[in-house]
Amino acid sequence: xxxxxxxxxxxxxxxxxxxxxxxxxxxxxxxxxxxxxxxxxxxxxxxxxxxxxxxxxxxxxxxxxxxxxxxxxxxxxxxxxxxxxxxxxxxxxxxxxxxxxxxxxxxxxxxxxxxxxxxxxxxxxxxxxxxxxxxxxxxxxxxxxxxxxxxxxxxxxxxxxxxxxxxxxxxxxxxxxxxxxxx
Numbered sequence: 030x031x032x033x034x035x036x037x038x039x040x041x042x043x044x045x046x047x048x049x050x051x052x053x054x055x056x057x058x059x060x061x062x063x064x065x066x067x068x069x070x071x072x073x074x075x076x077x078x079x080x081x082x083x084x085x086x087x088x089x090x091x092x093x094x095x096x097x098x099x100x101x102x103x104x105x106x107x108x109x110x111x112x113x114x115x116x117x118x119x120x121x122x123x124x125x126x127x128x129x130x131x132x133x134x135x136x137x138x139x140x141x142x143x144x145x146x147x148x149x150x151x152x153x154x155x156x157x158x159x160x161x162x163x164x165x166x167x168x169x170x171x172x173x174x175x176x177x178x179x180x181x182x183x184x185x186x187x188x189x190x191x192x193x194x195x196x197x198x199x200x201x202x203x204x205x206x207x208x209x210x211x212x
Contacts, residue, residue, distance in 0.1 A: 041079050043069045045093075048086050049130035056135045057083060091140050094119070094127050095147055113195050115147075116179045120191050125183075132180045145172045171202070 047068045051060045060083055066076045080086040101118035119128060131140045175198060182194050189197065200208070 040069075040071065040075065043071075044076060044079060044086065045090055046126060048083070049090065049126045052087075052130040052135060053126075053133045054135075057087065057137075087137070090127055091131065091143060094124060094131065095143065097124070098147065113175070113198060116175060116198075117191070117195060119179070128183055132176075132183060141176060144176065174201075 044065060047065050048060070051064065051068070062073055062076050062083060065083070065086075066073045069076075080089065098115060098118045102115065130136060178194075178198055178201075182189065187194070
């Protein structure tokens, strides 16, 4: 008897959710398949029907998020993709649990690298000098700063509205931090 696709997806999603909850609280090395299965309400053998191990589950979580981001950016009729556009695509309730895990205290530097690579590969328009020795540094500064601010915003449980946050990031890039000290 073949399982119905919606039941299969619901089971897989439950494993993802429990994994993300655990990963936002402790390092991946401290998470066991048994713990994920138990907290999901399934046994270990059910987990292994979906994933070979925790690292494959982590890859699936990262890939799902990056693919959603790419689809969202492709659907936007933008002449250019900015870092803010990318972060805006990630600013969705359904991504919150995953982002808190991947960008949290125990998240992997590898995911940040993948995210930066995805952002730069998508026709990123930064108005930085092309073919200049400083260009890689300017791009790295822009990406790393944007991602760090986004991560802080998530850690602070989005204490600013999305509009306020994205406006702040935009203003920091266009005007710097000086105007905030003058208030």
